[in-house]
Amino acid sequence: TPIDYPISLDFDAENGTFEPCPQVTPRHLSDLKEMFSDQSTVAQILRENDPLxxxxxxxPFTTTKSDMALAVxxxxxGTIGNEFYMTKGHKHQREDQPEVYYCVRGEGFLLLDTLEGEFRAIPWRAGVITHIPPMWAHRVVNTGNDLLVFIGVFHLSAGHDYDIVARKGFAYRVLSRNGKPELIKQD
Ligand code: S6P
Ligand code: ZN
Structure with missing residues (x-):
């Protein structure tokens, strides 16, 4: 239901949680298993457990005239094989829908890919704000030893295309070599 009056949330930047919070979506390994490169390690882990x-x-800040939303x-x-934990990654379905990302805590990379030849790996740490233009797929990789927290602001009507990322993949993966992140080109 639309709410046409101001809403404020109590945000805990250390934890990456806020109150009140109407929806929490967990993503376990089984939800993004096809995104990791080392499929034999994925299968081996999933036989024992399904890590978060x-x-x-x-x-959702839905009003009668707007559909802005916040996601933390x-x-x-962690790693799966030698690939750092990361988001599934998606492109917005609507071609006129950007997003603003703000890294609140941690370190890693924001991977941006048009899936049509343009790619950027933005080194990410607390304090970096990045505008994701429409039509750029986005994925965040945690290369640190600690929690990575970021805020995304977008329109609910943007829609999420996960399939195109599963099909084409990002141009580079972020792999751990002796604990240090390395960007490895995909073929
Ligand atoms: C939504 C926005 C984020 C992601 C979230 C998880 O447009 O980009 O809220 O949904 O970071 O990533 P993913 O790829 O699993 O949706
Ligand atoms: Zn998005």
């Missing part, structure tokens, strides 16, 4: 890779907390994502530290 990240969590998304949403707040917390990516846990």
């Amino acid at each position: 890779i990240y969590e998304i907390r949403y707040y 994502t917390r990516i846990f530290p």
